[in-house]
Amino acid sequence: MRAEISGVVPGSIGEELGVKKGDLLRTINGIAPADLLDYRYLSADEFIELEIEKPHQERVIFEIEKDEDEDLGIIFDQDTFDGIKRCKNKCIFCFVDQMPPDLRNTLYLKDDDYRLSLLYGNFITLTNISTREISRIKDMHISPLYISVHSTNPALRQKMLGHSQAGQIVSYLRDLAQAGIEMHTQIVLCPGVNDGEDLYETVHQLSAFWPHVQSVAVVPVGVTKFQKNPLIRPFTGPEAQHVVETVSQWQNNFQKHLKTNFVYLADEFYLLAQREIPPYDHYEGFPQIENGVGLVRSFWTSFRQASALLPKSLDQTRKITFVTGRSAQPVLGPIVKRLNQIDQLEVDLISLTNHFFGPSVTVAGLLTGHDLMVGLRDWRRQYKQDDCPEIFVSSVLLKFGEDLFLDNMTVDQVEKALKIMIHAVDPVGESLIHEVMHQGGKNQI
Structure with missing residues (x-):
């Protein structure tokens, strides 16, 4: 230790x-x-x-x-002096198991540590926890915890997590609730596996633990080209529409009985279904924004509030290009439209296919240096563009505190290969506006 x-x-x-x-x-x-x-x-x-x-x-x-x-x-240097408790599950949808080989070691680390759940909001399954650790949680009132439920059906959860203890989730939740522990839960939804009637039963069984179970986030399963389980596939647009409509009805009922929406959908569902992102108040304080729940609305709101700082014109002509994933194109569309109202500022928007993980992965945060290389070269050829020297990407593409993409390519390597300048910007309105208006050189990453 x-x-x-x-x-x-x-x-x-x-x-x-x-x-x-x-x-x-x-x-x-x-x-x-x-x-x-x-x-x-x-x-x-x-x-x-x-x-x-x-x-x-x-x-x-x-x-x-x-x-x-x-x-x-x-x-x-670490928050757990006795090491991190590793996950021993064999989840059929595990994203880490869908990673290609030869990435940096930290990307393959699967933790299931209740301490990191409290400190950083990491989700835990409670299948790799001991009786002593449960007692410590209750004695020290370690709260809130973030818990991956996926299903309250014992047999189905055991199948999904590949762990013999997975079916005990309801008894664990009941025990923690009785001790006054606050919990935020998530369901990684897999079409044909834990959706439909099972999703209904899971959400409504969790609602019985309100207010100790404060929220349920429903997140669509992520599927890369390395996925080998035939049971796992991405949602289609019509399926996403059905999920949005169904959960919206549940939210109305929960508002009547619990005075809260209780269950929230990840932004990906609304984007895939081509439905309007709910208003700011819908998210009730954004309890699961780090899980992609309400991130779009929060970003739009912060941009709108900070847009009062935007000038009518720049002192000199500037052309910049936003680069993002396929699903984020409608997110940045209104931002680009507003910025293009500024005289002497020209803003383009490019959405790239994810070649590294596969085209079914459409979120911006999983674009790699390789995707930027391939995508921007293809874009230049297709639209006969000689140049797009200033590129803006979300900072979530990079390892925290470093200029390293998921595929171990550095920002400098991509810049030199494409002869561009990359600005990595936090997905917050104030940060974006500051970087767009800053014309004094390369952003400090």
Whole structure:
């Protein structure tokens, strides 16, 4: 168990004590913390004893008096000091199992760790959890948790997850609800597998745990060209329309009885069904926006609010091109139309086919450097365009904090090969407007 320190906050207690990057936190009040949750809990007291191991195995003990809940300002290289709990499921729809070989190792990591669920909103299945861990969740009131349900039918969930314990999900949810744990749940919907009557039963069985189960997100299964399970296929447009209509009826009923929509659809369903994205209030605080639920409406709203900053004209002519996935074209369409009202600004929009994962993958976030290379070259040939030097892509295409696409190509490699400049922009209206209006050179990625 290694609580390795990666830095300290300037001006913090940790800095005053001389704690450095590379030191190890051994104990707090004689207890070795297993993770960031332990660290926060143990260090919350006014009086604590901190044991730090310096390089060369020198150990130093600090006796600290501080304000209650005052943070020590210590930053760790990992949030789980005893390692990440790995997923042992064999889900028939697992996206990680649909990845091609030879990508970076972190893309193949499948975690099922309740601690990361609390800290980052990662979804867990509760099939890889021990009785001791369930007790810890209840004792420490680790809440909210994000839980992948998929089906409350024991036999079907066991088949979908490929795990002998998967059928116990309802008893786990009941136990956590009785302990006052707040939960947000998701259903990865697979046509012909857990839709139709099973979806109805799952959603309405989950609603029995309201308000402890706060929300249900229904997300369409992602299917790449590497998928080998014959049971798994993407949704068609008419099937997506049926899902939208059906869930809309349920939302109306839940509003009458629970005063909440309770169940929400991922934006992909509305886009595939060619239906209007619901209004801002529909999402009731956006509890599952990181799951692609309401992201489009949030983006449009933030852009509209920030558009008051847009000028009537630029000081000099500028031409930029937005590049995105097929499903995101109608998302960026209204944005492009508004930006083209600015004099001396010309904005194009290109939606690319995903060659790397296959054409059934249409979301922008899974475009790779290879897709940009192939797609932009094809676009240039088809439309006889000699140049499109400034390219805007969503920052979700890149590894967080780095200029690396999913296929390990770097931004610099793509720029040099295509002779373009790539701006990676956060999908927030203010960020987009700032970058469009900034004409001083390459965006800092």
